[in-house]
Amino acid sequence: MDKEITLYTNPWSRGAIAHWMLEEVGVPYRIEVLDYKGQMKTPQYLAINPMGKVPAIVHGNRVVTETAAICAYLADAFPEAGLAPPPAERAAYYRWLFFGAGPMETALSLSACDFEPTPEQQMQMGFGTKARVLDTLADALRDRRHIAGDRFSAADVYVGSFVGWSMQFGTIDKRPEFVAYWDGLKDRPAHRRVEEQTERMAPPPVAQETSQG
Numbered sequence: 001m002d003k004e005i006t007l008y009t010n011p012w013s014r015g016a017i018a019h020w021m022l023e024e025v026g027v028p029y030r031i032e033v034l035d036y037k038g039q040m041k042t043p044q045y046l047a048i049n050p051m052g053k054v055p056a057i058v059h060g061n062r063v064v065t066e067t068a069a070i071c072a073y074l075a076d077a078f079p080e081a082g083l084a085p086p087p088a089e090r091a092a093y094y095r096w097l098f099f100g101a102g103p104m105e106t107a108l109s110l111s112a113c114d115f116e117p118t119p120e121q122q123m124q125m126g127f128g129t130k131a132r133v134l135d136t137l138a139d140a141l142r143d144r145r146h147i148a149g150d151r152f153s154a155a156d157v158y159v160g161s162f163v164g165w166s167m168q169f170g171t172i173d174k175r176p177e178f179v180a181y182w183d184g185l186k187d188r189p190a191h192r193r194v195e196e197q198t199e200r201m202a203p204p205p206v207a208q209e210t211s212q213g
Contacts, residue, residue, distance in 0.1 A: 003060030005029040008048065010036065011198040015055035017161045018070045019197070021154060022057075023190035025074050025081045029057075033201060068101035071154040083154045093148040093155050096140065100159040103127035104137065108162065108171050134172055137163075141177040145184050152188075160185040 007022060007029055009015025022029050034040045034054055041052045049056040049065045056065045057073075064073045075084035085093050107127040110117070122128050137159075140147060148155040164182045166172040185191065 006032055006058045008032045008034055008045065008056045008058075009054045010034055010040075011201040013054050014067045014161075016194060016198060017067045017158060018055040018057060018074075020161065020191055020194045021071045021074050021083075021157050023193050024083055024154075024157060024188075025078045026190075027078055031201075066101075068097055068158050071158050072097060075154040082151070083157075085149055085151070085153065089149070093153055096147045097155040097158055099137075100155070100162060103133050104159070104162060107133040108166055112169075112171055134175075138175050138177040141181045145181070147181075152185075156185060 005022065005027065007015065007018055009019060009031060010033060019031070034045060039045065040054060046052055048058065048063055051065065053065070055067060055070060056063065057070055059073075059077065064070050072084070075081070084090065103126055106125070107130040111130050117125055117129070127133050146152055146156050147159050160182060163172070163178050164186060167174050167178060167182065172178065
């Protein structure tokens with residue numbers, strides 16, 4: 001696993017989650033910043049991610065897209081970082097990592113678009129309702145520092161990022177469980193380094209397309 005890692009990202013996208021994960025892993029990597037004005041849709045980048053979205057990583061001859069998959073891949077590729085439990089103890093880790101990538105992200109994304117599913121639509125959608133998702137998440141975080149066990153893991157990088165962003169932008173209420181959880185994550189040195197690098201890479205955008213991974 002000594003091949004170079006390249007992160008394709010935009011500083012103001014879900015790529016920040018993959019960036020945080022790389023900082024937690026602590027291995028060398030380089031960043032390719034893509035803008036929203038066409039660089040994500042060039043033939044060169046579409047050969048890496050046909051979705052034309054960021055983030056994506058290239059590790060040697062391996063390509064990984066989708067933010068939760070990048071987090072899981074890096075945790076497995078670099079086990080010395082301790083960002084995934086032992087295989088026999090991963091039930092909660094898998095559950096909450098994919099809860100974040102599935103019900104939570106879908107519910108929050110649709111809510112941001114002012115879409116409220118009807119009772120009939122709720123039966124077709126994996127998240128049901130945003131209220132049910134947030135109640136489930138709050139119950140899981142109550143009196144806990146980490147979402148999946150007693151140690152920080154890649155699941156915290158993913159779920160924590162969405163909790164922090166969603167409170168910042170008003171997509172979710174600042175429930176005590178969410179505030180306490182994010183307060184325990186946001187000052188991690190790796191996260192602070194990403195914030196500092198993000199500010200240097202690009203100013204905050206006025207408006208931009210959602211970049212989903």
